[in-house]
Structure formats: structure tokens, C-alpha cells
Amino acid sequence: MNAQQDPVEIVEVAPRDGFQAVEQFIPTHIKISVVEALIKAKYRRLEVGAFVSPKAIPQMADTAKIHAVLATKDSSSPVRLSALVPNAIGGQKALDAGVSDLVFVLSASESHNHSNVRRTVAESQGELEKIVAAGRQVDGFQLRVNIATVFDCPYEGRTPEKAVLDIIEHTLEMDIPVEFGLCDTTGRGFPDHVAALCGGLIDQHKSETMIGWAFHGHDTYGLGIANALSAYNAGIRIFDAAAAGLGGCPFAPGASGNTASEDLVFTFENMGIST
Ligand code: COA
Numbered sequence: 437m438n439a440q441q442d443p444v445e446i447v448e449v450a451p452r453d454g455f456q457a458v459e460q461f462i463p464t465h466i467k468i469s470v471v472e473a474l475i476k477a478k479y480r481r482l483e484v485g486a487f488v489s490p491k492a493i494p495q496m497a498d499t500a501k502i503h504a505v506l507a508t509k510d511s512s513s514p515v516r517l518s519a520l521v522p523n524a525i526g527g528q529k530a531l532d533a534g535v536s537d538l539v540f541v542l543s544a545s546e547s548h549n550h551s552n553v554r555r556t557v558a559e560s561q562g563e564l565e566k567i568v569a570a571g572r573q574v575d576g577f578q579l580r581v582n583i584a585t586v587f588d589c590p591y592e593g594r595t596p597e598k599a600v601l602d603i604i605e606h607t608l609e610m611d612i613p614v615e616f617g618l619c620d621t622t623g624r625g626f627p628d629h630v631a632a633l634c635g636g637l638i639d640q641h642k643s644e645t646m647i648g649w650a651f652h653g654h655d656t657y658g659l660g661i662a663n664a665l666s667a668y669n670a671g672i673r674i675f676d677a678a679a680a681g682l683g684g685c686p687f688a689p690g691a692s693g694n695t696a697s698e699d700l701v702f703t704f705e706n707m708g709i710s711t
């Protein structure tokens with residue numbers, strides 16, 4: 437690798453994927469100070485909390501409050517703060533709270549989608565349509581669609597590529613700029629599979645100007661960095677990662693933390709890929 441490689445963007449997801457995996461409630465002021473410390477450490481995109489049912493994930497209940505406080509803080513350079521939304525109610529709650537950078541989540545596998553958001557994939561797509569309709573009315577609306585279980589589902593095993601492709605095609609019909617997050621929710625993806633799926637999807641949508649691609653990896657089998665490099669070589673330039681490798685979906689049994697953002701930064705920077 438030489439110093440002329442395309443740079444990457446790292447999205448720090450510890451304040452969402454990381455915190456949601458912590459059972460004991462983290463006081464709001466501590467969550468805010470962690471986000472501030474991450475911003476101070478020069479992260480420029482952070483996923484902060486989720487507008488989800490407080491019964492499903494009590495840890496995320498203070499998301500609106502956190503965004504309200506962070507919105508009052510000045511930063512020397514622009515910082516993007518997004519939040520995860522699982523349905524139209526969550527999307528509306530986020531927009532009402534002034535959060536316009538949304539990460540909608542649905543799964544490529546029916547069983548995981550049901551266990552995570554209690555909907556069929558088609559029902560989740562209906563929720564996304566409502567969010568997009570509401571988002572179009574809002575200045576600065578930005579959409580990430582996180583497709584969970586793109587490689588592997590904890591209940592169904594290996595995910596067929598067609599299931600991922602169908603979600604992408606359906607989303608593109610909405611005719612709105614979108615960044616797709618290809619999520620290895622269980623951390624059971626491995627480098628060849630990551631290269632094949634990411635490379636294939638990017639190739640099939642080469643002429644499409646409205647798409648960005650991101651890779652969201654977990655480190656269950658210690659393959660988080662190898663998978664990220666594989667995704668990079670396949671053309672992905674946006675990576676989710678969590679400080680200290682915190683994280684994990686409470687509805688994906690056996691999954692462990694996210695790829696650690698400091699490991700990813702270390703690897704990319706040493707390979708001449710600026711972050
Ligand atoms: N935020 C806050 N409250 C919500 C909500 C949201 N996004 N979505 C639904 N609710 C409330 C409803 O208002 C309703 O309240 P009520 O009981 O007071 O009437 C209640 O939750 C049930 O609504 P329903 O649409 O039937 O939700 P559900 O019980 O089928 O749960 C989800 C669906 C998506 C809300 C829930 O499964 C969830 O939040 N999952 C979290 C997924 C997640 O974050 N996973 C990890 C990250 S990938």
C-alpha cells in the first residue's frame with residue numbers, strides 16, 4: 437500500500453451500538469462527556485443514541501436529551517451527530533428533537549428483523565417510506581439505511597445476497613440520496629465473503645450517484661480489521677467502529693463488540709490511508 441490511497445471516514449458508534457450493549461443505565465451527563473471526549477479526539481461523525489422503544493432498550497431513553505445538550509455546544513470544526521431509528525415513530529421523534537441525520541435499521545433476514553424490530557422486512561420498508569416522506573420536509577435531512585445481518589443471521593445462517601439486493605433496490609426507488617450501511621451484525625462475516633458481497637453490490641450500482649456505502653463490522657471472531665480492509669479493497673470508504681470495541685446488538689445472540697475504532701485508525705493510518 438502507498439500513501440496515495442483514498443482516505444476513509446470513520447463513524448464512531450460507541451455512543452449508540454456501544455452504549456446499548458451496557459445493561460446498567462449510564463447517566464446522561466456521562467454519556468454526554470464521552471461524546472465530547474470523542475469529538476475532542478477528532479471524530480467527526482458520531483452515531484449518538486437511538487429513538488427506540490424505552491421498553492426494548494432502556495439505555496437509549498435519554499437520546500433526545502443528549503442531542504439537545506450537544507446541539508448547544510460549539511465545535512471548531514463541523515461534527516455530524518446521527519441517531520438510529522427503527523420505525524416511523526422513532527423517525528418522527530428524532531426529527532421533532534431536531535435530529536435530521538438518521539440511521540434507519542432493518543435486517544436482511546426476516547427472523548432477525550422480527551426479533552429486533554418486531555416487523556416483517558416489508559413492514560420495515562413501509563416504515564422507511566414514512567420516514568423519507570417526513571424527512572423530505574426537513575432541511576439537512578440525511579439518510580443512512582443500515583442493513584443488518586447482510587452476511588449472516590443468528591437464526592437463519594448465511595444471508596442470500598438477493599435479500600440484501602432487494603432492500604437496496606426498494607430503497608433506491610424512493611429517489612433520495614442514501615448511504616447504505618452493510619452490517620455484519622453477528623461478526624460472522626469473513627474477508628472473502630465481505631469482499632464478494634461489498635464488491636458485487638458496489639459494482640452493480642456503479643452508475644448510481646445517490647449512494648454512499650459504509651461497512652459496519654463486529655469483532656466476534658477477531659476478524660473486524662481484516663473484514664474492514666477487505667471492504668476497503670472492495671471500494672468501501674466509510675466505516676463504523678466503536679471506541680474500545682464496545683457494542684453489540686441485544687437481539688443477536690452470540691455477537692460481540694464492534695470493531696474498535698482505535699484499531700481501525702491505527703491500521704488505516706499506518707497503511708497510508710488517512711482517516
Ligand atoms: N420510540 C419510542 N417509543 C416507541 C417507538 C420508538 N421508536 N416505537 C414504538 N414506540 C412505542 C409505541 O408508542 C407504543 O407505546 P404504548 O405501549 O405506550 O402505546 C409501544 O412502543 C409499542 O409500539 P409498537 O409499534 O407496537 O412497537 P413494538 O412493541 O412492536 O416494538 C420497536 C417495535 C421497533 C419500537 C422496538 O422493537 C424497538 O425499539 N426495538 C429496538 C431495536 C434496536 O434498537 N435494536 C438494536 C439496534 S440495531
Ligand code: ZN
Nearest residue numbers: 453621684685
Ligand atoms: Zn452493530
